[in-house]
Amino acid sequence: MKLNDAVAVRKIGNDTIAFVVGESRVDLRQILRLNPMAEWLFGRLSTPHTEDELVEAFVAEYGVTAEAARKDISEFLQNCAELGFIEDI
Amino acid sequence: MRKPSVLSAYPMDELSGIICEFVEQGKEVVFTAKGHSMRPLLRSDKDQVILKACNPDALGDGEVILYRRDSGGYVIHRIVSRNKNGTYNLMGDSQTQLERGIRPNQILAVACGFIIKNREIASSGKKYTRYVSFWSRSKTIRRLYIFLFYGFMRLRYLAAAAFRKIFPKK
Known part of the structure; x- marks a missing residue:
């Protein structure tokens, strides 16, 4: 999976936000506010990665257990997929 | 997360x-x-x-x-x-x-x-x-709308404030 090419990520003050940019229209009705870990994941997802690869890298980066990382990442990816922010490839 | x-x-x-x-x-x-x-x-x-x-x-x-x-x-x-x-x-x-x-x-x-x-x-x-x-x-209708809308907003605010006073959060 990877980040949808139409997703734009911007910094606003202390927040990092993401939204979808359409061909002719930008819809700011659904803005995703990213916490530092979500921002890190979005950075990773700019290139294709499997969930296992993300979990592995996340554990190495943040020193959490693989079980906890998998649960959080899986939930996060599911939410992002529902909003159209990531796509399966 | x-x-x-x-x-x-x-x-x-x-x-x-x-x-x-x-x-x-x-x-x-x-x-x-x-x-x-x-x-x-x-x-x-x-x-x-x-x-x-x-x-x-x-x-x-x-x-x-x-x-x-x-x-x-x-x-x-x-x-x-x-x-x-x-x-x-x-x-x-x-x-x-x-x-x-x-x-x-x-x-x-x-x-x-x-x-x-x-x-x-x-x-x-x-x-x-x-x-x-x-x-x-419609200037008259606009004024009437503003009077009613902001009047309603004020009433709602006052009612909420009164509610908070009567039933304070513990």
Whole structure:
């Protein structure tokens, strides 16, 4: 999976936000506010990665257990997929 | 990791840079309105404005524009008239005081449509143009609406304050 090419990520003050940019229209009705870990994941997802690869890298980066990382990442990816922010490839 | 927070309404002052960036690229930008000054057309945090690029020297009466005040604030209001020196006089739909002398270089975008109760309405649509024509001329109805709307808001505020006083949070 990877980040949808139409997703734009911007910094606003202390927040990092993401939204979808359409061909002719930008819809700011659904803005995703990213916490530092979500921002890190979005950075990773700019290139294709499997969930296992993300979990592995996340554990190495943040020193959490693989079980906890998998649960959080899986939930996060599911939410992002529902909003159209990531796509399966 | 917490669930990502999805926001439907973000302060316009903070989003203005993004709105301008994409409007300048020729895209339409859908943005959730905040504030009550454009009622009854737009409900705060519920309805959306669709903005697009415009020629700020060639806007007509009745058009809704996004502009930047000299104080730095970003506002969406309606053009009421144009002065001989090329500046515009603006007013929100639930206001009675004109904001005079808005220069074309303060104007960033024009509304080409609205999303009201999840239905898209073009600014060239018949119903909308009828609304603009009616609302621009009906000063008495506008004053009555403002009296009732803000009266209701005040009552609601007072009732909430009284409720909090009677039933304080423990």
